[in-house]
Amino acid sequence: xxxxxxxxxxxxxxxxxxxxxxxxxxxxxxxxxxxxxxxxxxxxxxxxxxxxxxxxxxxxxxxxxxxxxxxxxxxxxxxxxxxxxxxxxxxxxxxxxxxxxxxxxxxxxxxxxxxxxxxxxxxxxxxxxxxxxxxxxxxxxxxxxxxxxxxxxxxxxxxxxxxxxxxxxxxxxxxxxxxxxxxxxxxxxxxxxxxxxxxxxxxxxxxxxxxxxxxxxxxxxxxxxxxxxxxxxxxxxxxxxxxxxxxxxxxxxxxxxxxxxxxxxxxxxxxxxxxxxxxxxxxxxxxxxxxxxxxxxxxxxxxxxxxxxxxxxxxxxxxxxxxxxxxxxxxxxxxxxxxxxxxxxxxxxxxxxxxxxxx
Amino acid sequence: xxxxxxxxxxxxxxxxxxxxxxxxxxxxxxxxxxxxxxxxxxxxxxxxxxxxxxxxxxxxxxxxxxxxxxxxxxxxxxxxxxxxxxxxxxxxxxxxxxxxxxxxxxxxxxxxxxxxxxxxxxxxxxxxxxxxxxxxxxxxxxxxxxxxxxxxxxxxxxxxxxxxxxxxxxxxxxxxxxxxxxxxxxxxxxxxxxxxxxxxxxxxxxxxxxxxxxxxxxxxxxxxxxxxxxxxxxxxxxxxxxxxxxxxxxxxxxxxxxxxxxxxxxxxxxxxxxxxxxxxxxxxxxxxxxxxxxxxxxxxxxxxxxxxxxxxxxxxxxxxxxxxxxxxxxxxxxxxxxxxxxxxxxxxxxxxxxxxxxxxx
Numbered sequence: 001x002x003x004x005x006x007x008x009x010x011x012x013x014x015x016x017x018x019x020x021x022x023x024x025x026x027x028x029x030x031x032x033x034x035x036x037x038x039x040x041x042x043x044x045x046x047x048x049x050x051x052x053x054x055x056x057x058x059x060x061x062x063x064x065x066x067x068x069x070x071x072x073x074x075x076x077x078x079x080x081x082x083x084x085x086x087x088x089x090x091x092x093x094x095x096x097x098x099x100x101x102x103x104x105x106x107x108x109x110x111x112x113x114x115x116x117x118x119x120x121x122x123x124x125x126x127x128x129x130x131x132x133x134x135x136x137x138x139x140x141x142x143x144x145x146x147x148x149x150x151x152x153x154x155x156x157x158x159x160x161x162x163x164x165x166x167x168x169x170x171x172x173x174x175x176x177x178x179x180x181x182x183x184x185x186x187x188x189x190x191x192x193x194x195x196x197x198x199x200x201x202x203x204x205x206x207x208x209x210x211x212x213x214x215x216x217x218x219x220x221x222x223x224x225x226x227x228x229x230x231x232x233x234x235x236x237x238x239x240x241x242x243x244x245x246x247x248x249x250x251x252x253x254x255x256x257x258x259x260x261x262x263x264x265x266x267x268x269x270x271x272x273x274x275x276x277x278x279x280x281x282x283x284x285x286x287x288x289x290x291x292x293x294x295x296x297x298x299x300x301x302x303x304x305x306x307x308x309x310x311x312x313x314x315x316x317x318x319x320x321x322x323x324x325x326x327x328x329x330x331x332x333x334x335x336x337x338x339x340x341x342x343x344x345x346x347x348x349x350x351x352x353x354x355x356x357x358x359x
Numbered sequence: 360x361x362x363x364x365x366x367x368x369x370x371x372x373x374x375x376x377x378x379x380x381x382x383x384x385x386x387x388x389x390x391x392x393x394x395x396x397x398x399x400x401x402x403x404x405x406x407x408x409x410x411x412x413x414x415x416x417x418x419x420x421x422x423x424x425x426x427x428x429x430x431x432x433x434x435x436x437x438x439x440x441x442x443x444x445x446x447x448x449x450x451x452x453x454x455x456x457x458x459x460x461x462x463x464x465x466x467x468x469x470x471x472x473x474x475x476x477x478x479x480x481x482x483x484x485x486x487x488x489x490x491x492x493x494x495x496x497x498x499x500x501x502x503x504x505x506x507x508x509x510x511x512x513x514x515x516x517x518x519x520x521x522x523x524x525x526x527x528x529x530x531x532x533x534x535x536x537x538x539x540x541x542x543x544x545x546x547x548x549x550x551x552x553x554x555x556x557x558x559x560x561x562x563x564x565x566x567x568x569x570x571x572x573x574x575x576x577x578x579x580x581x582x583x584x585x586x587x588x589x590x591x592x593x594x595x596x597x598x599x600x601x602x603x604x605x606x607x608x609x610x611x612x613x614x615x616x617x618x619x620x621x622x623x624x625x626x627x628x629x630x631x632x633x634x635x636x637x638x639x640x641x642x643x644x645x646x647x648x649x650x651x652x653x654x655x656x657x658x659x660x661x662x663x664x665x666x667x668x669x670x671x672x673x674x675x676x677x678x679x680x681x682x683x684x685x686x687x688x689x690x691x692x693x694x695x696x697x698x699x700x701x702x703x704x705x706x707x708x709x710x711x712x713x714x715x716x717x718x719x720x
Contacts, residue, residue: 108629116629116654177654262642270467270475276647286620286645291659292638295475295536298657300650 005030005067008132011041014359015139016330017067018057025057025333027359028067030135032143033128040088040146041080042096047137048073048163048323049333049349051194051256052279054340056125060281065125071137071351072098072123073165075158085146093158095150095313096142097165098123098303100134104147112307114148138333140357150310153317160322163194163348164313166303167323171199171252172312173304174275175206180250183207188251188267190235192219192227195254195277197347198323200227203252205319211248213264222346227324235263246270254278262287265296274298323348329356364389364426367491370400373718374498375689376426382416384692387426388718389494391502396443399508401453404713406496407432407522407682408692410553410615413699415484419640423484430496431457431482432524434517435713444505452511454672455503456524457482457662459493463506471666473507497692499716509669512676519681522553522707523672525662526682530558530611531671532663533634534565539609542566547592547610547626551578554613554636556706557682559586562611564678570607572623581705585683594622605629605653613637620657624649633657682707688715 002008009031017028035041053070055061074096078088088094102109102117109117121128124136136142150165152158175181183206189199190213200223203210211231212223220232233244241263248267256278264274265287276284276298290296304312316322324347328336336349351357361367368390376387394400412429414420434454437447447453460480461473468476480487483495511520534540545568548558555571559582562569570590571582582588592599600622607626615637623633624646635657649655663671675681683706687695695708710716 113629113654116652261645270472276650278647279651280647283621283644283646285642286657287642288635288637288639288659291635291657292661293475293659295660296658298645298650299655300647300652301654302651 007031009033011141011143013135013139013141014357015069015135016333017069019067021059021064023054023057023337025138025337028069030069032141033130035080035082035143037082037084038145038147039082039143040078040085040094040149041141041143042074042076042094042149043079043141043354044074044076044137044139045354046075046159046162047071047351047353048166049336049340049351050163050166051340052166054337055279057337065133068125069135069138070124071139072096073162073167074137074142075152075162076142079141087146087151088149093152093154095152095162095165096123096137096144096148097150097169097309100144100148101129112305114305115303137353138330138351140353148306150306150313153313156313156317157322159327159350159352160325161313161316162350163323163325164198164316165309167194167198167348168202168316169304169309169312170277170301171195171254172202172315173308174252174277174299174301175202176308177301178250178273178275178299180208180273181206184209185249186211186247188213188233188248188264189254190251190264191254191278192223192347193254193343194323194348197227198321199252199254200229201321204228205315205321213251213267241267248272250275252277256280258282258284261285261298262290265290265298268294268296270294272296276300325350327352331356364492366390368392370500372498372500373716374428374494375692376428377416378426380418382413382696384416384497387428389428391500392489394439394441394502396441397504397506398441398502399437399444399447399453399505400439400500400502401435401437402713403433403435403496403499403501405434405518405521406430406710406712407525408695408699408708408710409522409525410699411525413696416696424492427484428494428497429483430498431455432521432526433482433496433501434511434521434524435501446505447508447510452513452517454509454511454521454524455482455496455501455507456509456528456668459503459507460488471664473664474662497689497710497712499712499718507665509672512673515672515676516681518686518709518711519684520672520675521709522682522684523557523675524668526553526557526707527561527675528663528668528671529636529661530554530613531561531674532667533611533636533660534558534561535667536660537609537632537634537658539611539632539634540565540567544568544608545570545606547572547607548613549573549610549623550613550637551582551706552613552702553682553707556586557680558611558613559588560680563587564674564680570603572610572626600626607631609634611636615639617641617643620644621646621649624655627653627655629653631655635659636661684709686711690715
């Protein structure tokens with residue numbers, strides 16, 4: 001008979017979990033594996049609240065295994081290291097993102113693309129190699145193979161830097177892969193939320209001209225004056241959209257609701273690229289004529305490999321890029337989730353785990 | 360008052376045109392402009408029938424103005440050149456494809472991408488610089504600015520080479536642009552028609568392993584034995600499609616009917632590319648999860664610029680690539696169009712203009 005979450009591993013752990021598709025989180029006792037030879041045990045200081053956490057706790061994608069402890073934007077301090085660990089020592093500030101294991105042998109893993117490994121194991125809601133479920137960062141400690149642990153730059157504030165571990169890499173990786181980094185080129189960022197606001201900052205750091213594309217006119221002031229976007233396009237304004245046709249070299253589409261692609265594709269110049277990083281529940285409609293007539297493409301991207309995630313953190317540290325956050329207590333997580341469902345946050349909640357997670 | 364097609368230009372010309380949305384073609388007297396300084400005039404010998412011709416004669420894209428003489432896979436022999444023409448002389452074997460004009464000053468034109476110039480002029484059914492309508496290759500002569508004329512290498516048969524001027528460049532360009540031309544790669548070709556069969560031949564010549572993906576199991580033998588494809592997948596066969604998951608570096612999708620993209624995305628490896636060269640009228644459903652989970656992309660491509668079209672023809676000549684054709688006399692053209700609707704042709708009709716298009720006057 002399978003052991004309970006509390007008993008299956010030797011190290012006691014405590015966190016908050018959702019037990020059913022209401023998505024409501026509450027205190028949850030479980031356990032973490034022993035610190036293996038290649039493992040690092042981390043005391044969690046902060047954990048970002050990603051929109052994926054919300055999708056998962058409510059089983060909106062249909063593959064949640066309850067109870068689920070979400071959280072894959074983890075920043076903490078190393079408390080134990082296994083005897084083969086080379087990269088970290090006790091006391092180091094580290095981060096853990098969206099994945100905690102992969103096969104290490106396939107072509108993707110060999111190319112530092114562990115995120116595309118067919119046997120990639122997610123930080124939460126996945127099955128580990130030993131058959132037990134993974135639990136995420138809304139908890140006090142986590143044990144991770146050192147290969148999947150990131151060195152957290154000293155000059156990066158830990159709370160405001162935590163969301164980079166998912167939101168940051170999610171926009172940085174496609175910008176590199178699809179060549180959206182030539183200074184002077186024009187990037188559109190569709191959606192101004194957790195992903196979008198970081199995309200604006202990283203885009204500006206690459207020397208790009210950035211236009212935010214949004215349905216909400218009231219985000220303009222923020223976008224231009226505070227985040228540094230060069231311009232703002234209200235996607236529900238047909239005249240403004242028409243005037244912007246054929247002006248953008250690339251677009252990062254961060255919108256996770258179902259939305260029309262045709263208007264975004266029309267904004268692209270010849271050879272323009274629309275990269276979608278949001279995960280709508282249903283398929284989107286893709287018009288083919290504009291792709292053929294303008295040699296345009298629509299591509300996808302999903303977080304990034306470990307090497308690139310480290311590169312992204314170092315890049316952000318160098319350019320002073322962090323997320324704009326609202327720090328919350330663990331006990332306020334359910335209210336935060338409700339607000340997140342209404343996009344009522346500028347632009348990421350981050351849980352002050354160390355100071356508010358009490359048994 | 361606008362002049363009639365017969366008298367608007369000084370040189371008499373004869374062809375077959377459609378007069379209305381029935382799409383039925385019939386004899387049509389018109390005229391071609393005098394050979395200008397930069398023009399090349401040639402006697403048309405053959406013209407391929409592209410599926411676009413069918414769409415246009417029936418106004419299926421809503422942009423046709425009648426009368427319309429289709430034909431943009433045109434080959435022939437030069438009869439006259441303008442005083443400023445440098446690249447061609449009388450007697451040369453030449454061809455004209457989908458375009459006869461562009462602005463020559465925009466970024467796209469400067470980068471040899473005339474096909475993407477906002478002022479690009481189509482070979483037929485468009486307005487030329489002088490305001491007159493362009494008429495295509497189902498006719499006895501063509502006059503074209505030398506910039507848009509392609510040299511046909513001596514060893515390329517004119518009749519079987521004609522379809523390359525549209526079908527050929529339409530598949531050659533994306534194989535190059537999307538990097539699906541590296542020896543050892545594995546590329547799928549969806550649809551085995553005018554575009555598809557040429558895509559198989561080009562990809563094989565580039566050293567690429569080719570899988571044909573089709574709804575028709577009866578095309579398998581052809582695909583493997585005659586066209587040289589390495590394998591064949593029946594797209595409606597779940598087991599076959601499942602077994603082929605994650606095996607393709609890219610796919611050239613030539614199908615212009617509505618069809619599902621999800622099974623095709625599943626065939627791609629991580630970072631695979633699905634390239635659309637057929638153009639379904641209505642949007643297709645794009646499942647986003649597979650796109651993200653494998654960093655895959657769906658891109659489009661439409662014909663190619665003049666420089667690349669010449670490169671493609673030279674490549675075809677070097678590798679003995681031609682289209683598989685059924686040569687027909689001009690008065691069979693309406694029957695050919697009916698058969699084309701049912702995809703009843705292996706794989707392109709080519710009109711023997713030189714021998715069968717005779718003016719009645």
